[in-house]
Amino acid sequence: SAGALCAEEDEAAADALYSDGVVPAAERAREALLVEADGTFLSLQRPAEGEPRRVELKAMVAYEGKERRGRKVVRVAPFHHALVGTAGELWSQGVAAMGRRWDLSRLESVHLGGDGEPWCSALGAWLPRAEVVFHLDPFHVNRAILAALPDKRLAGRLIGLVRDGGKEAAVALLKGCLSQGLARPRAGAAAVGYLEGNLGSVAVAGPSLGTMESDNQHLYGARMDSVPCGWSRAGACDMGRLISRRESGRAVPRMTRELSASPRRRRRREARELRSLERAGTRASEVVQSVGSGYEPPHRARVGRMAPLVSLAAGLDSGMAF
Numbered sequence: 140s141a142g143a144l145c146a147e148e149d150e151a152a153a154d155a156l157y158s159d160g161v162v163p164a165a166e167r168a169r170e171a172l173l174v175e176a177d178g179t180f181l182s183l184q185r186p187a188e189g190e191p192r193r194v195e196l197k198a199m200v201a202y203e204g205k206e207r208r209g210r211k212v213v214r215v216a217p218f219h220h221a222l223v224g225t226a227g228e229l230w231s232q233g234v235a236a237m238g239r240r241w242d243l244s245r246l247e248s249v250h251l252g253g254d255g256e257p258w259c260s261a262l263g264a265w266l267p268r269a270e271v272v273f274h275l276d277p278f279h280v281n282r283a284i285l286a287a288l289p290d291k292r293l294a295g296r297l298i299g300l301v302r303d304g305g306k307e308a309a310v311a312l313l314k315g316c317l318s319q320g321l322a323r324p325r326a327g328a329a330a331v332g333y334l335e336g337n338l339g340s341v342a343v344a345g346p347s348l349g350t351m352e353s354d355n356q357h358l359y360g361a362r363m364d365s366v367p368c369g370w371s372r373a374g375a376c377d378m379g380r381l382i383s384r385r386e387s388g389r390a391v392p393r394m395t396r397e398l399s400a401s402p403r404r405r406r407r408r409e410a411r412e413l414r415s416l417e418r419a420g421t422r423a424s425e426v427v428q429s430v431g432s433g434y435e436p437p438h439r440a441r442v443g444r445m446a447p448l449v450s451l452a453a454g455l456d457s458g459m460a461f
Contacts, residue, residue, distance in 0.1 A: 142377020144392035145384060146222075152235040153228075157265075163235065165242040167216075172241060174201045175252040175351035176229075176259045177276070179359050184369035194372055196221055196363070196379045197229045197258070200354055201237050205347060214350060216240070219386045221359065221379035223372055226258030230265040236389070248272070252348035254279045255337045275340040277302070278352050279333075287313060287322045287330035306341045310334050358382055 155161045180193040198221035202214040218240055220233035248270045253259025255275055263271035281298050288294040300309045313331055316322040334341060363378060384391055
């Protein structure tokens with residue numbers, strides 16, 4: 140499938156960068172980039188008993204900044220990558236593919252936004268030469284506070300306090316609301332734990348981020364989770380790769396007749412080729428490496444009917460190989 144071809148290309152790019160140390164040729168160079176990461180969950184088709192019914196599509200987006208175009212503020216040169224897999228697969232393949240747009244050797248700093256999940260903040264391991272600063276997505280901070288406080292005006296004041304740099308004071312006030320019965324017990328305790336666990340990443344100075352939730356909703360969710368449907372793991376992964384390539388303006392590898400053949404069909408074709416060689420008197424073990432591309436069978440010519448001098452000069456009675 141086209142998604143499988145994308146996966147092969149992405150895996151090869153990651154191997155070239157992290158195993159062979161080959162930095163890809165890039166279209167442009169920037170010293171700083173903005174990156175965001177998040178996951179969205181999709182329904183699985185006929186999951187086996189005891190297995191999860193939903194699977195996470197991990198996604199990232201990198202861009203140079205934001206600019207105003209008319210009434211809208213848009214990202215500059217956004218690059219997307221998404222798959223169903225591990226964090227290492229997302230970041231290694233995403234960074235390797237990203238390196239074809241921006242010169243990784245020139246990249247010095249990255250502002251990374253996420254929701255606090257460990258895999259979202261792991262980009263630094265895959266960009267060892269750049270300084271990666273993690274920002275907790277304001278969307279998740281605001282949602283936690285709004286879920287904790289029934290009084291929306293009070294919640295708005297706490298959100299404003301966090302935005303203005305008073306995150307420690309906001310946590311203290313939220314604890315006070317819990318003790319006074321002004322906050323929902325479970326949601327309030329969860330919000331306090333969430334903010335305290337990520338306090339160093341809350342309201343960090345830096346450029347504006349907070350666009351990943353929109354990607355999850357409009358790019359991936361609208362196509363893959365907006366109507367009752369289910370995916371296989373491979374199908375969800377393939378579709379995530381294809382959507383991310385489309386939105387990034389990256390080419391999808393072209394399917395050829397040879398690549399579209401099923402594994403069974405490929406084995407049958409190889410078996411026919413071997414039988415054809417054997418009928419011609421050449422066993423597979425006699426195939427020698429050629430100077431050109433690939434492997435070619437040895438060529439044979441009979442000299443029995445040629446002039447005696449030819450046979451004698453060749454030193455053969457029945458034939459010669461060359």
